[in-house]
Amino acid sequence: MNKTISLSLNAVALAVGAVCAAPAALAGEVEVLHWWTSGGEAKAAAALKAQLQAKGHAWKDFAVAGGGGDNAMTVLKSRVVSGNAPAAAQIKGPSLQEWAAEGVLASIDTVAKAEKWDELLPKVVSDVMKHKGSYIAVPVNVHRVNWLWTNPEAFRKAGAKVPTNWDEFFTAAEALKKAGLIPVAHGGQNWQDFTTFESVALGVGGADFYKKALVQLDAATLGGATMTKVLDTFKKVKSYTDKNAPGRDWNLATAMVIKGEAGMQLMGDWAKGEFLAAGKAPGKDFGCAAAPGTAKAFTFNVDSFAMFKLKDAANTKAQQDLAAAVMSPEFQEVFNLNKGSIPVRLNMNLAKFDDCAKLSSNDFVATAKTGSLVPSVAHGMAIASAKAGAMQDVVSQFWNDDKMTTKAAQERLVAASKTK
Numbered sequence: 075m076n077k078t079i080s081l082s083l084n085a086v087a088l089a090v091g092a093v094c095a096a097p098a099a100l101a102g103e104v105e106v107l108h109w110w111t112s113g114g115e116a117k118a119a120a121a122l123k124a125q126l127q128a129k130g131h132a133w134k135d136f137a138v139a140g141g142g143g144d145n146a147m148t149v150l151k152s153r154v155v156s157g158n159a160p161a162a163a164q165i166k167g168p169s170l171q172e173w174a175a176e177g178v179l180a181s182i183d184t185v186a187k188a189e190k191w192d193e194l195l196p197k198v199v200s201d202v203m204k205h206k207g208s209y210i211a212v213p214v215n216v217h218r219v220n221w222l223w224t225n226p227e228a229f230r231k232a233g234a235k236v237p238t239n240w241d242e243f244f245t246a247a248e249a250l251k252k253a254g255l256i257p258v259a260h261g262g263q264n265w266q267d268f269t270t271f272e273s274v275a276l277g278v279g280g281a282d283f284y285k286k287a288l289v290q291l292d293a294a295t296l297g298g299a300t301m302t303k304v305l306d307t308f309k310k311v312k313s314y315t316d317k318n319a320p321g322r323d324w325n326l327a328t329a330m331v332i333k334g335e336a337g338m339q340l341m342g343d344w345a346k347g348e349f350l351a352a353g354k355a356p357g358k359d360f361g362c363a364a365a366p367g368t369a370k371a372f373t374f375n376v377d378s379f380a381m382f383k384l385k386d387a388a389n390t391k392a393q394q395d396l397a398a399a400v401m402s403p404e405f406q407e408v409f410n411l412n413k414g415s416i417p418v419r420l421n422m423n424l425a426k427f428d429d430c431a432k433l434s435s436n437d438f439v440a441t442a443k444t445g446s447l448v449p450s451v452a453h454g455m456a457i458a459s460a461k462a463g464a465m466q467d468v469v470s471q472f473w474n475d476d477k478m479t480t481k482a483a484q485e486r487l488v489a490a491s492k493t494k
């Protein structure tokens with residue numbers, strides 16, 4: 075990868091223009107790469123933009139559509155390789171270390187020290203934001219991945235009850251099917267398949283199994299009997315999805331639950347952002363429950379922005395102001411109310427948040443103590459990106475290919491976990 079980041083002439087011209095136009099000294103521009111393009115996501119991104127603009131800087135939007143961020147990461151790589159990195163990019167989990175090791179990320183320690191981030195963040199989060207002891211990224215939120223979203227009206231019609239384990243899940247799915255509804259709204263894309271898969275793994279095997287199999291990648295656990303049961307249960311979920319699922323975007327799957335065409339969706343709480351953006355109320359128009367069997371566990375997914383090295387002083391100042399703004403209580407509140415997540419900043423007042431967010435917040439704290447707070451593999455929190463990618467491919471092949479046996483899938487999963 076190209077290690078020197080040269081600012082494009084264009085950006086310099088814009089920055090100079092901004093300095094001349096604004097009376098405030100050092101007005102800069104921040105180009106921000108993200109993949110927040112659905113209804114709820116776009117509202118949250120708008121809150122970020124407003125924060126930056128309030129500080130007198132310009133926001134240059136670099137949105138790359140595609141849930142889960144796979145497309146965004148591909149585009150980011152080519153931009154950095156060509157020496158034209160954006161100022162900030164949505165990069166998460168272990169990938170932050172991969173990028174930092176390339177020498178392209180900037181330290182934001184000055185801001186982090188002045189604002190006392192070490193005291194404001196849970197350690198499990200601040201550790202991930204640092205490379206060799208220096209902050210190279212700022213966290214935005216905590217998303218919970220192991221959720222089940224339901225349409226209460228559909229459940230009433232079907233005479234079904236919201237499932238708390240996988241047996242109950244299939245009983246509810248059968249009832250929804252008999253009532254003429256699509257039981258499970260699903261979008262067949264690798265990251266969505268794996269979002270379902272990891273919730274099944276957590277629900278069927280528990281948090282210790284999850285950590286051994288999917289975080290430590292222990293070959294015996296990945297190849298063992300519990301994983302066989304996980305794969306079989308996962309594959310059974312597919313029989314309750316509709317034939318148009320392949321390729322469907324996650325927010326369109328959420329829309330099926332919103333409209334009552336489908337009864338449930340297994341998805342992280344960015345889905346709540348869609349329900350809210352559609353004017354729906356939690357507990358009334360939609361339900362949030364932990365994915366079956368996972369009420370005492372929490373799969374976390376923390377969005378964060380990595381800061382790239384810049385040469386221009388005004389833009390660097392703007393970049394630092396963005397980092398400070400992201401951690402402010404005002405931003406943490408407005409952003410997360412729209413995004414469906416909870417604030418990453420500790421000790422925030424959650425008065426304006428709904429019951430789903432309060433449950434998430436309580437469970438985040440409780441599971442951190444019991445050891446059942448686990449990182450999401452589907453959302454780049456747990457393992458190196460090459461391994462995660464290879465494992466996701468296997469899981470999706472198994473989901474899509476009805477001829478692939480569980481045994482074959484399991485052997486391939488073990489092999490994929492050894493990807494270098």
Ligand code: BGC
Nearest residue numbers: 115140141142344375377453
């Ligand atoms: C991100 C969320 C985003 C979701 C769907 C996840 O990986 O963490 O912020 O809303 O993908 O695009």
